[in-house]
Amino acid sequence: MKSPHLDSAPTHVTGLSEYIDDRPFLAGELHVGIVFSEVAHARLLAVDSSEALKVPGVVAVYTANDFDHLMWGTIFQDQPLLAKDEIQYVGEAICLVAAENKEALALGRKKIRIKTEVLPPVLSIREARDRKMFIGSTRTIARGDAEGAMKWARHRISGTLEIQGADHFYLESHAAQAIPLDNGAIEVHSSAQHPTEVQHVVAHGLGMQSKDVICIVKRMGGGFGGKESQSAPIAAYAALVARRLNRPARVILNKDDDMIMTGKRNPFLIDYEVGFDDQGMIQALNVQHFSDGGAYADLSTSIMERAMLHSDNAYFIPNAKIQGTVCKTHMHPHTAFRGFGGPKGVAMIERAMEQIADYLKIDAYDVRRRNCYEGDRNVTPYGQTVENNVLPELFDRLEKSSRYRERRQEIQAHNQKVLSGRFKGQDSGLLRGMSMTAVKFGISFTTRFLNQGNALVIVYRDGSCAISTGATEMGQGVNTRIRMLVQEILGLPENQVRVMPTATDKNANTSPTAASSGTDLNGSAAVIAAKKIRERLAVVARFCENLPRDRWASKTAGLGTEKEAQIQFPEPHSDAKVDENRDYIFKDGKVTSRKNPSWSISFSELTNEAYLNRVSLSDYGHYRIEGLDFNKLTGQGRAFMYYTNGTCVTEVSVDPLTGEVKVLRTDLLMDLGRPINEGLDLGQVTGAYIQGLGWVTTENLFYSKDGKLLSHSPSTYKIPSVQDIPRIFNVELLPNLGNTTNVRGTKAVGEPPLLLCLSAWTAIGDAVRQGNGKPYPNIKIPATSERVLRALKPEEFAAWEGGNA
Ligand code: MTE
Numbered sequence: 001m002k003s004p005h006l007d008s009a010p011t012h013v014t015g016l017s018e019y020i021d022d023r024p025f026l027a028g029e030l031h032v033g034i035v036f037s038e039v040a041h042a043r044l045l046a047v048d049s050s051e052a053l054k055v056p057g058v059v060a061v062y063t064a065n066d067f068d069h070l071m072w073g074t075i076f077q078d079q080p081l082l083a084k085d086e087i088q089y090v091g092e093a094i095c096l097v098a099a100e101n102k103e104a105l106a107l108g109r110k111k112i113r114i115k116t117e118v119l120p121p122v123l124s125i126r127e128a129r130d131r132k133m134f135i136g137s138t139r140t141i142a143r144g145d146a147e148g149a150m151k152w153a154r155h156r157i158s159g160t161l162e163i164q165g166a167d168h169f170y171l172e173s174h175a176a177q178a179i180p181l182d183n184g185a186i187e188v189h190s191s192a193q194h195p196t197e198v199q200h201v202v203a204h205g206l207g208m209q210s211k212d213v214i215c216i217v218k219r220m221g222g223g224f225g226g227k228e229s230q231s232a233p234i235a236a237y238a239a240l241v242a243r244r245l246n247r248p249a250r251v252i253l254n255k256d257d258d259m260i261m262t263g264k265r266n267p268f269l270i271d272y273e274v275g276f277d278d279q280g281m282i283q284a285l286n287v288q289h290f291s292d293g294g295a296y297a298d299l300s301t302s303i304m305e306r307a308m309l310h311s312d313n314a315y316f317i318p319n320a321k322i323q324g325t326v327c328k329t330h331m332h333p334h335t336a337f338r339g340f341g342g343p344k345g346v347a348m349i350e351r352a353m354e355q356i357a358d359y360l361k362i363d364a365y366d367v368r369r370r371n372c373y374e375g376d377r378n379v380t381p382y383g384q385t386v387e388n389n390v391l392p393e394l395f396d397r398l399e400k401s402s403r404y405r406e407r408r409q410e411i412q413a414h415n416q417k418v419l420s421g422r423f424k425g426q427d428s429g430l431l432r433g434m435s436m437t438a439v440k441f442g443i444s445f446t447t448r449f450l451n452q453g454n455a456l457v458i459v460y461r462d463g464s465c466a467i468s469t470g471a472t473e474m475g476q477g478v479n480t481r482i483r484m485l486v487q488e489i490l491g492l493p494e495n496q497v498r499v500m501p502t503a504t505d506k507n508a509n510t511s512p513t514a515a516s517s518g519t520d521l522n523g524s525a526a527v528i529a530a531k532k533i534r535e536r537l538a539v540v541a542r543f544c545e546n547l548p549r550d551r552w553a554s555k556t557a558g559l560g561t562e563k564e565a566q567i568q569f570p571e572p573h574s575d576a577k578v579d580e581n582r583d584y585i586f587k588d589g590k591v592t593s594r595k596n597p598s599w600s601i602s603f604s605e606l607t608n609e610a611y612l613n614r615v616s617l618s619d620y621g622h623y624r625i626e627g628l629d630f631n632k633l634t635g636q637g638r639a640f641m642y643y644t645n646g647t648c649v650t651e652v653s654v655d656p657l658t659g660e661v662k663v664l665r666t667d668l669l670m671d672l673g674r675p676i677n678e679g680l681d682l683g684q685v686t687g688a689y690i691q692g693l694g695w696v697t698t699e700n701l702f703y704s705k706d707g708k709l710l711s712h713s714p715s716t717y718k719i720p721s722v723q724d725i726p727r728i729f730n731v732e733l734l735p736n737l738g739n740t741t742n743v744r745g746t747k748a749v750g751e752p753p754l755l756l757c758l759s760a761w762t763a764i765g766d767a768v769r770q771g772n773g774k775p776y777p778n779i780k781i782p783a784t785s786e787r788v789l790r791a792l793k794p795e796e797f798a799a800w801e802g803g804n805a
């Protein structure tokens, strides 16, 4: 049952994997383009399509008035599918052009005349905060007496941390194809993490019922959170054209338009103060998070909630007051991105750890280790007890395996040599820094109703099996994991089980594949369904075992079966209680009697007997997480089913002449429970870390003063390349067989390792601190070369202060 790779790996590497725009064009299919705003804030006075409609090949132009219902939004329905009276951001969709071919579409788009009256935009968190432009209200999570404890604390540090957004940079841009069916329904192929939301937005926008909209997601060329909410309007555009003209239609964004139009990771501005004692033990934390939500709510309030819930990270904070406010600006609506709000809360507290250490002149690792959740210091500020806590072990093990203490000495000695000018060679003139950070990522949607999943498991008469769930495949391997879970239950080899494309006509009311919960929720549901089938098959097996082979249904069917050779109903059809099977072993495509191990039947022979005896070979499973009781109003309760934890030591070099950063070595340790597929998990861990590395170092979103994204292609927006991979990259998983909370003892992996990239960011601060002997620096995220250089030599750059760096 070894499947070290993704189910799609062979077709990925041969280029045969089909994405939306690889789908063959259907007869009469139209190309749909979006005309979007070039200004951030304006009154929309008129859309003149007369010239565009004269272009040969342009078939139609649609505006806001063409939708039955204009408003959509995953949490709050505050966003128009197309701008109506007011424009709120650069890139906001204004109208759609449908054309016979790409050339006509390009020309038609150019000929649309938009009349606006430009209004002043609000483009920063600070400005929105001053003007009190908010989305939702300020929320608080509090425990103890943070203000009092802060006053009495022996020492205090404080800071303001600025965190920029990041583009998802999935390789497949947003895309959708809509096909009108002969029965009045519409089939929508979408690159989306949340097919049910696509179905809902299309149905609502076009005034249809959910039963008449089928959303199919075969796979995405990456999602990373960017296709959780924002795929829905794109699909609605294709569907509107398809429905109005009764012709298939597709919308395919190019990279530049995708980057300009779609929201990114929310930028954050965080004010914090920490009170602590001589040992560096934290006594109080007071933090105010402000995020840039952009022009519409999207998922920003849930993202803020997760930032607040991760402001403790791995550390026990007896007195805490954590507040969060989402600001409304005239930027693209920011959205989910791997880690959701988590990375922002964790960045704040991990920076505070470095500041405390620097202030007390002790090692930052010691500060972290002392504050780590341990023993009866195990209750979070939101009142959830940290159970099965492996954080101390993760810290201790990595301290040793990474040779943290020795390398700390070596780095100090190295930097002293660099600073004394005793090095002449190129490389050895580089400063070095090192830092260890941790992650404790809460697994569950903090919105309770999303913590459910359903699955359909079908077994055919030949013993092969097909599975359908609400999970969407975006390269993370959820299909492979679910397949392997079902293989394990039914004892089938890899080539006998397939996961079907996700579709809303097979699985309804699904949650987004998000919050790292895809396998947990959908895999659990598939296991429930597969166990129901196994229960029934066990009944058939018992029947076959007790009946001479020549009287089996397959030998007598067609002749008229004698009464004693029929399985007695209703036994196999009773809604068999899901239970571990005791009498038969399902393994290697065979079913063997436990009591009589010499008796076995092949799985396919058994399924054939079941079919002939009119026993159902398919089933449905529904799963929900029990015990979650987080209360959004009080900010207290059990928010998460469990935590995924890890620690990471990153060592960087910083060039004192250019500010260039290189990651020399990364040692990363995680507890992923009992992985279903270790190869996939390691891929997620390394990929997430490196994706995070881009966010904290080189991915610098650059906007003009009037809110236009200028860095909208790989030539101006620097994602990590093969050159940026740590020169030494040691990744290990903690053996943890004791985790029984989740399905098969596994733990979610998708997002948590991204947060460990923060050790690279804190290591850069450490190199700068050692390089200039000043207090721990305040370097924004991303710590670009320019910013690192500026932090290293603040006096020399004073002249440039105020520039957009
Ligand atoms: N891995 C790949 N290759 N591509 C992706 O788009 N998305 C990430 C993570 N890993 C992503 C990925 C995000 S944001 C999440 S929430 C999880 O995968 C979702 O999938 P899962 O719940 O099945 O882990």
Ligand code: QUE
Pocket: 074, 075, 228, 299, 302, 306, 336, 340, 444, 445, 446, 447, 450, 512, 514, 515, 516
């Ligand atoms: C993590 C997440 C999500 C979340 C909460 C998390 C997420 C998401 C929602 C959400 C919240 C309210 C809604 C809704 C979705 O919450 O991805 O439809 O009404 O979509 O902790 O990843």
Ligand code: MOS
Pocket: 193, 223, 224, 225, 226, 228, 336, 337, 338, 339, 340, 513, 514, 515, 516, 751
């Ligand atoms: Mo992931 S940000 O929860 O899609």
